[in-house]
Amino acid sequence: MNNKTVLVTGASRGIGKSIATLFAQNGYNTIINYNKSEKEAKDLYNELSEKGYSVRLFKADVSKRYEVNSMINFCIGEFQSIDVLINNAGISKDKLFTDITDDDWNEMMDTNINGVFYCTQKSLQYMISQKSGKIINISSIWGLVGGSCEVHYSTSKAAVIGLTKSLAKEVGPSNIQVNCIAPGVIQTDMINGVSDDILDILKEETPLMRLGTPDDIAHCAFYLASSGADFITGQVISPNGGMVIY
Numbered sequence: 001m002n003n004k005t006v007l008v009t010g011a012s013r014g015i016g017k018s019i020a021t022l023f024a025q026n027g028y029n030t031i032i033n034y035n036k037s038e039k040e041a042k043d044l045y046n047e048l049s050e051k052g053y054s055v056r057l058f059k060a061d062v063s064k065r066y067e068v069n070s071m072i073n074f075c076i077g078e079f080q081s082i083d084v085l086i087n088n089a090g091i092s093k094d095k096l097f098t099d100i101t102d103d104d105w106n107e108m109m110d111t112n113i114n115g116v117f118y119c120t121q122k123s124l125q126y127m128i129s130q131k132s133g134k135i136i137n138i139s140s141i142w143g144l145v146g147g148s149c150e151v152h153y154s155t156s157k158a159a160v161i162g163l164t165k166s167l168a169k170e171v172g173p174s175n176i177q178v179n180c181i182a183p184g185v186i187q188t189d190m191i192n193g194v195s196d197d198i199l200d201i202l203k204e205e206t207p208l209m210r211l212g213t214p215d216d217i218a219h220c221a222f223y224l225a226s227s228g229a230d231f232i233t234g235q236v237i238s239p240n241g242g243m244v245i246y
């Protein structure tokens, strides 16, 4: 038990599940947030709590400010602090730019950037008075270099990078680190729609010759949350197998 508390949004599956699992295994009080995938979230909660880890489950849509506020208040009520916030929840949708509707655009922004805004702003209420905290935002490689056929997704992820850099400057004096992970192509349900041919090409274009795994991202987040990363803030780290080197 390290007595620290982490909140992982969108933690029922994929990258969020790996992150929540790694932190729970390492003694963090871990809040597993989910929105729609209740069964997966409950399965994860049962698996981790049966092993004796300190975990809680909280249903909240990160795009709804009042649900986010209840979730952070729950976290404080249960564990009296929020030490690490991992803004992982996200959606993606492939669409030509000319086909994107207002609803598509707004749904993407509501989840991928407004959700980060709501969760971060509420958590900071406590982190600033604690005089410590780590905020880790999951962006995307496409937020760094641009991605065609998903302009709304890439724009939302670029916004996450902008928020990270600016906020790091503002809250650094309160001993709060804000960093961003911009994963490359990671094997999760999010890439289910990508054909095997495209995935083969992506692998060939990647110096490490493979796609990423959720654990690759979890270990990166774990490092950024550790005291070893206390002097790192405002940075974007991109675990992508070398597919993009910048």
Ligand code: NAD
Pocket: 009, 010, 011, 012, 013, 014, 015, 016, 033, 034, 035, 036, 037, 060, 061, 062, 063, 088, 089, 090, 091, 092, 111, 115, 138, 139, 140, 141, 182, 183, 184, 185, 186, 187, 188, 189, 190, 191
């Ligand atoms: P995923 O679809 O498996 O997981 C996304 C999770 O977010 C799901 O559990 C989903 O229920 C949750 N979620 C979505 N909207 C939510 C909301 N409004 N409130 C609460 N939870 C919500 O995909 P993943 O690959 O694990 O994605 C995790 C993060 O990593 C996302 O932000 C994604 O954009 C980012 N990412 C993924 C890849 C990839 O190749 N898989 C690459 C770069 C970045």
